[in-house]
Amino acid sequence: MPQDNSPEQETDGALESVPSTDRKPQHIAAAVLYAALVLLALWVMRDFIPAVAWAGVIAIALWPLLTRLEARSGSHKRTTLVAIALTAAVGLLIVLPFVLVFAQAVSEMHDFIAWLREAEATGIPVPDFVAHLPFGSAQVASWWQDNLALPLHGSPAMKALHGDAVVTIGRRFGTLAAHGLVVFSFTLVTLFVMFQAGPRLSCNLLKGTRRAFGSHGALLAVRMAAAVRSTVSGLVVVGLGEGAFLGIAYLVSGVPHAAVLGLLTAIAAMLPFCAPLVFCGAALWLFAQGAAAGAIGVAVFGFIVVFIAEHFVRPLLIGGSTRLPFLLVLFGILGGAQTFGFLGLFIGPALMTVLTVLWSEWVR
Structure with missing residues (x-):
């Protein structure tokens, strides 16, 4: 019986018949075409x-x-x-x-x-x-x-x-x-x-990364994901903790709408060193109302909470799982925010993790 040759089989046979010296320009042209299509797709979206x-x-x-x-x-x-x-x-x-x-x-x-x-x-x-x-x-x-x-x-x-x-x-x-x-x-x-x-997505992403960049590239992708996860934990958990502690301070000192103000403090505390903008404003309001002791108490307590959270708890949460030094954590968060905006708070530490891994591979 005659065999039914599909276009794919004919193409594969034609490629097999092409000498290896002639395939190299084809591979280069294909790589350029794929890169151009990917860049075009990214530009569209x-x-x-x-x-x-x-x-x-x-x-x-x-x-x-x-x-x-x-x-x-x-x-x-x-x-x-x-x-x-x-x-x-x-x-x-x-x-x-x-x-x-x-x-x-x-x-x-x-x-x-x-x-x-x-x-x-x-x-x-x-x-x-x-x-x-x-x-x-x-x-x-x-x-x-x-x-x-x-x-x-x-x-x-x-x-x-x-x-x-x-x-x-x-x-x-x-x-x-x-x-x-x-x-x-x-x-x-x-x-x-x-x-x-679900897991199919992560499996395919790791498979594609391993195929494109090898096992080291896949390991680097896993480390970057861990850096993003630990950064989210560090920013969100520490922010909520600062908001809860300072919300109690607002309530004790007599600041109106303490719950809402504590929520605003938590949101501001997710950005490094932004919580003082909120609790210092509350302290100024108390001072304007004549409650100097309450204003001083809120300001001092707020700075103590922020100091402990920013210098001990947050670097431990962010740098602990990724083994990033405190200085790189700080550079990653602040530099990422300056470069990419609010999204850079999470991208920056991931890039610092890449830098650390590449340095470790280089000096090994």
């Missing part, structure tokens, strides 16, 4: 790369939990339910703080509008704490009298905030908010797809 990167960071952080849950599920339907549940939990944990802050802001909006109308008509009197400042009190009081103590509609400081500037600021804020919402939506969709793929 360039606006969605941040969403994919965020989904990858979250998936790496939750991958041990996913594998544990999938081992108990067993069926494809249950795997999909696990992916839906984890994605919904991530979305809720991200959205809930913003919802709480927004709800609190709306509840306070009526009082704020009334205060703003009164200030516009009569001005804002100089606070009592200005006279007790250790230095610069006369200059601050003079500036306040010239710009804020007068009715705000005629104040020189308020004239700079004309209608066009307010509209421009509002438009930019709306654009950033819409962009963030789009990125967040695509992040959740991508995260669900990654969770649904």
Whole structure:
């Protein structure tokens, strides 16, 4: 019987008949074509790369939990339910703080509008704490009298905030908010797809990495994933811990809305050395209300908590599993944030891990 030769078989036979010296230009041309197609695909999806990167960071952080849950599920339907549940939990944990802050802001909006109308008509009197400042009190009081103590509609400081500037600021804020919402939506969709793929995705990624870069490349990818996971643990866990301790301090010292302010402190504490912006603001509010002891207590306690968390707990969580020195952890977090924004907080330590592994291989 005649054999049915498919186009693939004919192509393979044609390649086998080509001398090895002639295949080298073909391999080079194929590599160039593949690289060009990959770069073209990345350029097409360039606006969605941040969403994919965020989904990858979250998936790496939750991958041990996913594998544990999938081992108990067993069926494809249950795997999909696990992916839906984890994605919904991530979305809720991200959205809930913003919802709480927004709800609190709306509840306070009526009082704020009334205060703003009164200030516009009569001005804002100089606070009592200005006279007790250790230095610069006369200059601050003079500036306040010239710009804020007068009715705000005629104040020189308020004239700079004309209608066009307010509209421009509002438009930019709306654009950033819409962009963030789009990125967040695509992040959740991508995260669900990654969770649904499960261990097959990680297995294929490791197989592709090993095929492209060898066993050392696969080991490097595993170390980078461990660095991202430990960085998420260090930033999130330490941030929540700082927010909890300082929330208790707010409650004891009499700061209003201590729970919401503690949540804001936790979010700020996920960024290195940003928590003082929140608790120092609370301390200034207490000082303005005449509670000097409470203000000093919140400030001192806040700096102690931040010092312990930033210099001992966070480097131990981030550098412990990846064996990164404290200095490289610090460079990775701060340099990554400066280069890639908030996403760089997680990418930076992973890149420092690559540097450490390559150095260890070089000097071995």
